[in-house]
Amino acid sequence: MPENTVRTRCCPDCDGFPTVAITTGRRAPNGTRRTITVTCRACHGTGTLPRRRLAASLGR
Template sequence: MPVHAPNRPVCHHCDGFPVVTITTGDRHRDGSRVLLRVICHVCDGTGHAALPARALARTGW
């Protein structure tokens, strides 16, 4: 039987895509690209907005 997780609002800063990889245009000696991994600083890489404190108290988290 599936376990249903509570619906949490999507982070409005990253729209649910909390981790992205950006190419710098440079290449390593082996020919692969130099990449930067960037994590959303608002949701700390979860993709979900933080629940208000009153919602946490009501649900028992």
């Protein structure tokens, strides 16, 4: 099968996963792990980039 050659606007910094939950290593009193939510700084949590910025990051 041929590979998909369609260019997407996916953010190259986060690969389309703009928001993640990271454990702090501590536990809450009820035993669950405490987490913090972090968003991608490049795309501001959208997972995509504007077309002109994507072209600049690809070296065009």
